[in-house]
Amino acid sequence: MFNKILIANRGEIACRVAATARRLGVQTVAVYSDADAQAKHVAACDEAVHIGASAPKDSYLRWQAIIDAAKSTGAQAIHPGYGFLSENEDFARACADAGLVFIGPPASAIQAMGLKAESKRLMAKAGVPLVPGYQGEDQDPALLQREADAIGYPVLIKASAGGGGKGMRLVEKSEDFAAALQSCKREAINSFGNDAVLVEKYVQRPRHIEIQVFGDSQGDVVYLFERDCSTQRRHQKVLEEAPAPGMTPEMRARMGEAAVAAAKAVDYVGAGTVEFIVEQPGGYDAPEQMKFYFMEMNTRLQVEHPVTEAITGLDLVEWQLRVASGQPLPLRQGELKIHGHAIEARICAENPDNQFLPATGQLAVYRKPAHTAFARGDVRFDDGVREGDAISPFYDSMVAKLIVHGDTREQALARLDEALAQTHIVGLATNLQFLRYAVRSQAFSSARLDTALIERERAALFNQEPVGLALAAAAAVADQLQREQAAPGANPWNQRDGWRSLTPLTRRFDFGFAGEPAQALLTYGQRGGAHQLQVGGQSAALAFVARTEGGIDLQWGEHRVHTSVYRLGGQAHVFTARGATRITLVDPLAHAGEAASEGGRLTAPMPGKVVSFAVQAGDKVGRGQPLAVMEAMKMEHTIAAPRDGVVAELLYAPGDQVAEGAELLTLQDA
Structure with missing residues (x-):
């Protein structure tokens, strides 16, 4: 086993590798960019080396700087994580040339599987089915x-x-x-x-099912069963689970054997994933008719590897370190067993209701569900951030991975929904609520899976409001009253409970909710009694049951509800077991006379680079017509015309970096 390794990555995978290495008594070296100088993965390692500016091309993709860092710190091996240089054959060769062990497959295997076309020709020779x-x-x-x-x-x-x-x-x-x-x-x-x-x-009603494989330098290869990754947006995975629902033992064996054949065809060593597209010609209820075709092989550890760890009880990073140090595979194929069911949800900084546009900002509130260490509990939370950290525009939008395990799929689903409800993030847009909709959707909960699931379930997944104005307002009002009554004095004239000797007091609260103005009227009760709250035509008694460290228990009408309310700027973020929402706290005197109008401005939705303009000054455009393309967080985003008009001026050129909110071009009425 190695004495010291360098982790050539960032975020949650760097933290994960560091934790496993520490358990094995292996020291770790982190590398970091300007943006990651105070990152969690830097603190998680024994040493750290600065390798460049914030952009990946100036830091995490500078493989010579990473190799120099490994040599200068005495590291014997480099773990590439996933992304960045993990599937770069030149980097793997450079590590070998420098006398360092690349904790991954040989460069020849990366090269063979790196080009989809070439890998498919190779798989055809190996007898693996192709689309x-x-x-x-x-x-x-x-x-x-x-x-x-x-x-x-x-x-x-x-x-x-x-x-x-x-x-x-x-x-x-x-x-x-x-x-x-x-x-x-x-x-x-x-x-x-x-x-x-x-x-x-394009295969109709396709499922994305992948097989985890592992090979050692002695020539042995095993498969550690399958993962279903069909629930996707923009061809990127949202929910992953193992084992795949509806998988028959016969098909599992055929797919596993095909994956092993694929790995052996390139003399594979280490962790890899063979991905298949699975056709369902008989529909969702006929798994025995499924057909599978090779898509590609990912020559690295996958983001979703924790669900395989959960159902096998194994640490795949430990396997990587052992195999890379020359040891044989810890287990043979016949010794590998499936235990229960596991599901992983990718928590991302993005806005699902705005085409999953990535978001940036600070994690002002970052509260995680109660969870335990890997392989020792039912809920696992893998992340590379802490409360107060920023999600920058330079890297992937994933914040964390939430993994749950249960004896059955139904139990795992219930645990995942509960854990998502207990995860509170404030400061930037996330997909947390969307994930809860997806988990509870009819299609996912009944395992009617294919890669078009999100599109098919649009009506149930997007632009939903789980809490409702009345409950959100009740929580916000209760929070405000609790704040006002936090330290009452003994003098009755110092009490802030609204008591009057002759007449009741009615107090008005103004809100903005779901883009519309709203109002709540609170009538104070007798001292120590319930108040009456009227919101949006609903009126019910509002009483406090208890205030706990995690929030407020309130009685709203006949319902007792536990809520957590976080104030940030002029907004109150409300979390309940039912879901999460936010309301704007309005001071009616704060902006008297102001009128907001963006006119013909078209602005960058987030920091990024201008890729191209599809129009020129003077062009007439129609509503919805593409005007420009931006690149941010590894994705392209199209900026479309909000209305008919004429392009007045282009304010940037292709290749320019722009800040969030920067005006890209101006549009005038025709």
Whole structure:
């Protein structure tokens, strides 16, 4: 086993590797950028080395700086985590040339599986089933169009060097192919430095099921069962679970054996994932008719590996360290067993109701559910941030991973929903509430899974309001009263309970809720008695039951509710078991006479880089027409016209970095 390793990554995976290494008595070295100088992963390691500026190209992608850091600190090996350099064969070779162990597969395996087209040709020779498509080297757009037409629509255009859902476009008709190809190639060259693509048939009602494989330097390879990752947005995973619902033992064995064959075809060593697209020709209720096709192999540890750890009771990072140090696999295939069911939810800084636009900001409130250490409890929380940390525009939008385990899928679902309800984040937009909608949706809860689940369930997943004005207002009013009564004096004239000797007191609270003005009227009761709260046509008694460290227990009408209220700026963020919402606290005198109007301004929704403009000054545009493309947090975002008009001026040029809220162009009435 190694004495010291360097972790060439950041965030939760760096913290995770550091925790396992510490348990094994292995010292760790962190690397960090300017943006991560105070990051959690830096504190989690024994040593840390600064490697550059905030942008990945100036820090975490500078493999020579990382190798220099490893050598200067006496590290024997480098763990690449996932993302960044984890699947870079040049980096793997450079580590070997420098006398360092790359904790991952050999560079030859990374190279063989790194290009989708080449890997599919290799898998065909190994007898692994493939989706019909074109993987040729000729990248002439006209040829690609003809191949797509011959395959039949819908088709997927995929960056050959891609991964993580980037460089992928679904095309449903021939006339849309050329524009989608151009966009896909642009994203591919920006993300991977290679704009080669492949075209393949888009499988109807597809499931994304992947097999975890592990190989050692003695030539042994095992599969650690499957994960279902079908619930996706923008081709990126949202919920992952193991084992896959509806998986028959026969199909599990066939897929596992195919995955092992794929790994052995490239002499694979270490942790890897063989990903399959699974067709359901007989519908959701006929799992015995499912067919699987090879998609790609990820030559690294996956973000969703904790669900495999949960059902096997194993530490895959420990396996990585042992195998990389030359030890054989700890277990044989026949010794691996499945125990219960596990689900992982990716908590991301993003706005699901605005096309999952990534968000940046500070974690002003960051409260996690009660959880225990890995493999010793039913709830696990993997993260690389702390309360007060900032989510920057430089890296991925994922904040944390919430993993639950149960004896059955139904038990795991219940635990996941409860743990999500206990997770409170304030300071930036997140997908927490969306995850609860998804977990409780009819399709997911009944395991009617495919990669279009989110789109099919749009009516139940987006623009929902789980708490409601009355309950949110009751919580905010109760919180305000508790604050006012926190330290009452003994003198009755100092009491703040609204008591009057002759007449009741009615107090008005003004709010903004779901973009609309709202009002609550509180009539104070007799001293020590219940108050009456009227909100939006509803009127009920409001009484305090208790104030606890975690929030306020209040009686609203006939219902007793536990709420947590966090004040940030002019907003109150309300969390209940039912869900979370926020209301704006309005001071009617604060902005008297002001009128907000953005006119023809079109602004950047977040910090990023201008990729291109689709219009010029003087062009007439219609509502919804694409005007510009921005790149931020590893994604492209299209800025569309909010109304008909004429482009007055472009205020930036392609390649310019812009701040959140920066005006990109101006639009005038036609």
